[in-house]
């Protein structure tokens with residue numbers, strides 16, 4: 139998922155004002171009740187600043203139903219095909235796995251986002267810390283050493299809790315351009 143800078147529209151600003159000017163909980167509830175009727179529609183403008191990328195047409199079709207994305211782009215991370223410095227941030231979940239998004243995807247993300255932009259992604263701990271995930275780990279660590287990325291955080295979080303599977307959530311900032 140790729141993010142452009144978000145901007146409020148005038149209509150949303152007016153709605154926010156009606157909420158902020160509410161004098162008591164009853165007025166507040168009424169303002170929100172009114173806003174609720176068009177909430178998704180109004181926020182579509184801001185949500186559609188997101189672009190989604192995936193290899194699979196089927197997955198892109200599922201994403202389309204969510205009506206969150208401005209563009210849905212069919213692309214393969216194993217090929218370099220991005221427009222450099224074109225996004226504020228990139229988010230990816232569950233794509234770094236055997237035979238899927240290769241280590242060079244970290245270069246693609248780096249190219250794609252603007253300097254000081256952020257990349258946020260998950261990688262299963264069991265994979266990343268194993269010999270199988272070594273290439274992903276080494277590639278990412280070498281980019282951090284080269285000061286291309288600054289590692290903001292790497293946290294271990296529940297991923298598939300019922301199966302006792304954890305993932306690292308990485309937050310990186312692009313430093314060098």
Ligand SMILES: C[S@@+](CC[C@H](N)C(=O)[O-])C[C@H]1O[C@@H](n2cnc3c(N)ncnc32)[C@H](O)[C@@H]1O
Nearest residue numbers: 192193194197213214215216231232233238239
């Ligand atoms: C486990 S699914 C995760 C889907 C979604 N990101 C999520 O978090 O629910 C993995 C996704 O990675 C995509 N994928 C795998 N390899 C890819 C590649 N080389 N280029 C682009 N997408 C890829 C697959 O098509 C699939 O949609």
